[in-house]
Amino acid sequence: MELRVTERTDEELSIEIAGEDHTFMNVLKGSLLEHEHINAATYDINPEQSGGQTDPILTLKTDGSIEPIDALEEAAGDIRTKAADFKSAFEAAA
Amino acid sequence: MMVPVRCFTCGTVVAEHWEEFEERAREGDEDPAEVLDDLGVDRFCCRRMLVSHTDLVDVVSPYQ
Amino acid sequence: MASDYDVEFVERTEREARILVRGITPAFANGIRRAMVADVPTLAIDTVRFIENSSVMFDEQLGLRLGLVPLTTPTPEEFGDDDVVTLSIDVEGPATAYSGDLVSSEPDLVKPADENVPIIQLKDDQRLEAEAEAVYDHGKNHAKHQGGVAVGYRHLQRVTVDGDLPEFEEEESQIVRGVIEDDGELIPTSEFGHDLTERYPGKDVTVEDVPNAFVFHVETDGSFAVEELVTRAVDSIDDRAAELEDAVQL
Numbered sequence: 511m512e513l514r515v516t517e518r519t520d521e522e523l524s525i526e527i528a529g530e531d532h533t534f535m536n537v538l539k540g541s542l543l544e545h546e547h548i549n550a551a552t553y554d555i556n557p558e559q560s561g562g563q564t565d566p567i568l569t570l571k572t573d574g575s576i577e578p579i580d581a582l583e584e585a586a587g588d589i590r591t592k593a594a595d596f597k598s599a600f601e602a603a604a
Numbered sequence: 605m606m607v608p609v610r611c612f613t614c615g616t617v618v619a620e621h622w623e624e625f626e627e628r629a630r631e632g633d634e635d636p637a638e639v640l641d642d643l644g645v646d647r648f649c650c651r652r653m654l655v656s657h658t659d660l661v662d663v664v665s666p667y668q
Numbered sequence: 669m670a671s672d673y674d675v676e677f678v679e680r681t682e683r684e685a686r687i688l689v690r691g692i693t694p695a696f697a698n699g700i701r702r703a704m705v706a707d708v709p710t711l712a713i714d715t716v717r718f719i720e721n722s723s724v725m726f727d728e729q730l731g732l733r734l735g736l737v738p739l740t741t742p743t744p745e746e747f748g749d750d751d752v753v754t755l756s757i758d759v760e761g762p763a764t765a766y767s768g769d770l771v772s773s774e775p776d777l778v779k780p781a782d783e784n785v786p787i788i789q790l791k792d793d794q795r796l797e798a799e800a801e802a803v804y805d806h807g808k809n810h811a812k813h814q815g816g817v818a819v820g821y822r823h824l825q826r827v828t829v830d831g832d833l834p835e836f837e838e839e840e841s842q843i844v845r846g847v848i849e850d851d852g853e854l855i856p857t858s859e860f861g862h863d864l865t866e867r868y869p870g871k872d873v874t875v876e877d878v879p880n881a882f883v884f885h886v887e888t889d890g891s892f893a894v895e896e897l898v899t900r901a902v903d904s905i906d907d908r909a910a911e912l913e914d915a916v917q918l
Contacts, residue, residue, distance in 0.1 A: 511911045527912070533702040534908045540695025583916040589909035592696060596689075597902050599673035603687075604895045605725060609736035609785055610889075615817040617738055617889055619785040647818065661789040664724050 521571055523578035528565045531555065535566045541585045541592070547576040548585075605660045613649035621645055625654050678847050678854050684887045685894040686847060686856065688824060690880065697821055697882045703901035704816040709804040710891040711739045711753065711778060712812040719797040723761075723788045730788060734800055735812045737767040738781040738889040743900070744804065746777065753778045753802045761790030770800075778802065781890030815891045816901075821884045822846035823877035824854075827864065830872045841865050844875060847883045 517524035527535070535553045542551035550571040556564050572578050607622040621643040629636040640651050674690040689697070716731045723730070739753075754773040759765035768783030788796060807814030826849045833839065842864040847856050860867040864875070886894050 511908065511915050513912075513915050530908070533699055533707060534905065536695050537699035537905060538909075538912070540693050544693075579916055583913055586909045586913040586916065590906055590913070593902050593906035593909065596673050596675075596692070596696075596700075597899060597906075599675045599689075600687075600895075600898060600902070603675035603677060605729075606733070606786055606788055609733050610811070611817075615811055615814055615889065616887070617736075617782050617785065620782040621784075622786060623784065659789070661724055661791075665791050 516567065517569075518578070521574050521578065522569070523582070524567055524569045525582070526563075526565050526567050530566055535568065537589060538568065538585060541588045542570055542581070544588070545581055545585055547573050548581055549573050605664065607657050607659070608653055611647075611650040611653050614647060616645075616647070616650050618645060618650050618653045622654060622657070626659075676854070678856060678883065680894070682893055683890060685885075687884045687886060687894075687898070688847065688854065689882050689884065690824075690878075692880055692882055694880075694882075697884075699905055700898070700901050701819055701821055701884070703904050704819045704886065704897055705814060706807040707904045708815045708897060708900045709741075709744065709806050710813050710815040710889075711741045711802045711804055712810070713737065713739070713755065713800040714803045714805070715801040717799045719799065720795050721798065722794045723790055723796055724794075725788055730796070730798070733787050734770075734798075735810075737770070737785055737787075738891050739778050739802055740781050741804075741815070741891040742777045743896075747774075751804075755800045755802060756798070757787070757800070758797045759790060759795070761794040762792050764789045765796050815888055816897050817887050817889050819884070819886050821882040824849055824881040824883050825875050826850075826878050827868075828874050828876075829868060830874055833870050833872050839865050839870070842873070842875075848875070849878060 511530065512528040514526040514528070515523065516526055532555065535555065539551050539553055542548050548570055551569070553566045553568045555566045556562065558564055570578055570581065572581055607619050609617060609619045611618050624643060625639055628634045629639045636655060640654065645651055645654065672691050676688045678686040678688055713735045716727070716734055718727045721727055721730065755770045757765060757770050759769050765787040766783060767780040767785035767787060770780050772779045790796060805813040822845070824847055825844055843862050844857050844864060845862050847854055864873055886897060888894055888897050
């Protein structure tokens, strides 16, 4: 997973996440939108055949009380918690 | 020629059931639908794989 | 973040299951589904060396057939990610070569999941002798590495009876598929022919989706059990989240 920041301000961040597809990006976006200090989050993927930029670009906007990159880190942490919770709930049922 | 190993659409292994299907529904006189239900081939994508297949090995073997 | 999942098996066999998960967001549910289809690696034959093939099919055709045979797949921890397993087959006609004729170099860990898949029918004096190498890869790259087949989910649907139908109204069949919830009881729709009028004759019913409750239909090709597929899919998402966490810190 290689990251490349394409745009960055105090409230906004655009970052390319190489090698990922909708599987992870949509989970990440969903998790970002649940974050209380994030006002907007989206990602864009071009089809493989389009040529040019085909890696997803994640864009997020915060309310200013948190660095966008920290919010991204927290969202990744939230996914890990979710995954761990799901796994323990699943194993309890299995 | 030989029965496809997996269903083209969903990827279930259908060849596993081919010989029993052939024996019961083609050579035997059982209802193909019932045989497929019995074998657990439920989806219509997998059912067409078996229903529409013909073995051609006997037809081509003289020409090898 | 408080995520409170509630998992329940509705139907369950070794290779197929319906699993109800409550409290899951659509994004996460879809992530797990996609991971099950494309991101859980399985072993499959990828290279074949033909020593003798005098059958009616070309080497390439047989190579594809061998590749599509599902192999039991141990966890990559038990078995190095880059390791290869050698499987050999040697059948002389008149006979049919089956997937069960594949002899594995690791018979305890890796063997064909189905034994009755006909590879090729051999006539008199025809022979198939080959050595194949199985490797780990993802469903993204080739369908033969796809551990989950026909994996999907639907909303859990809640059915409530509103009352009786007017006396002379003609009953129209009402088809639902998946699993319904009636007063806390879970019923797969296959139990009543997917038709609500079979279960509630003469009743007026409403059907609504239960928010954030999804019923997964999970089926594997035999590479591993259903539970294994789900846990490995969740692990793959977790791995990527961990990787992102690390990458962001730099």
